[in-house]
Amino acid sequence: MTRNELFACYLIGLGYRTRGFPIISPEHKWIFNQCPKCASRAMHKAFRDLGIETVHGENAMGFLTSNDINDYFVFSFVRNPFDRAVSLAHHFGFTWNNFVEGIPTGYKKRAVITKDLEIINWPNITMHCQPQTYYTHINGQNMTDFIGRYETMRTDWRSLLNLLGLPHIDLEWQPAWKTDHRPYQEYYRNGEARHIIEFYEDDFELLGYDMYEMEETWQSQDVQYL
DSSP states (O other): HHHHHHHHHHHHTTTTOOOSSSOOOOOOEEOOOOOSOOOOOOOHHHHHHHHHOOOOGTTTTTOOOOOHHHHHEEEEEEEOHHHHHHHHHHTTTTOOHHHHHTTTTGGGGGOEEOOOEEEEEEHHHHHHOOEEEEEGETEEEEOSSEEEEGGGGGHHHHHHHHTOOOOOOOOOOGGGSSSSOOOOOOOOGSHHHHHHHHTHHHHHHHHHHHTTTTGGGSSSSSOOOO
């Protein structure tokens, strides 16, 4: 399948289940398929500051046909899954142990799509904790034109603006959008990494992140959480 066909399938499956994914600029012909906890709010604010009108949430669904997508540039930003997991836990106010214990079960449940494309059982926490490849790939195939990285945000953001033909504007992180926690490496001490690798395996493999980064923490069978 072509990228356009893949993204058309994604939009059909998306239905009306969420607010804010994706963001569409009809004027500039781009689609920002945003992954939670990857500085999406800062980028959205930058687009507003540039005076770009966007359509998102329920208004975005059904807005495009598969033929329309041929004319649109699709992009996303992603983040190291180890880092993103810590940020997600703090964002929702979970203790680190409760979050890690929930990864293999509660957060892996996807929405139930009925024959009428009605979406049910899609709590906010599940949506945010989905693997990032849910927003960038279908069946292992990339459905975007550009994937930037949180770790190289400054240069990748500049590259994106150049591709979109937009003037440069710095990203501005608001304090309310940031989670206050220690460096993510400090949270992986006694085997927690195994749970993150298991759940976010596709993120490591398809997005090129190193799942062995925390290898020295895998050995303990008796996990003691912070």
